[in-house]
Amino acid sequence: MHKYEGIKEWPKAKYIVQIMRNDYGCEISDSLAWDSREYAVNAVRGIPEESYGKIPKYLHMLREANPGTHSS
Structure with a gap:
């Protein structure tokens, strides 16, 4: 998770399998x-x-912070 924080493209499942095999x-x-x-x-x-x-x-x-504000 920490490797991909802030990145829009997340790893594919096959890549996660490789990470687990190689790193762990x-x-x-x-x-x-x-x-x-x-x-x-x-x-x-x-x-x-x-x-x-x-x-x-x-x-x-x-x-509450802005009396008179209208919201629905």
Whole structure:
């Protein structure tokens, strides 16, 4: 995960399998590599559904900090 923070292009599952083999000497399946990739992406970028859930709180704080602000 730390190798790809801030990078838009994430590694493919096959590349993760190679990293695990070369750097750590262990074999993992393509599906485990894909799951770990998805976990890392969500950990770095956040889960979209959770971000959308924060909008009402943000709008409330916006109205509290700026009286007279209109939001829906």
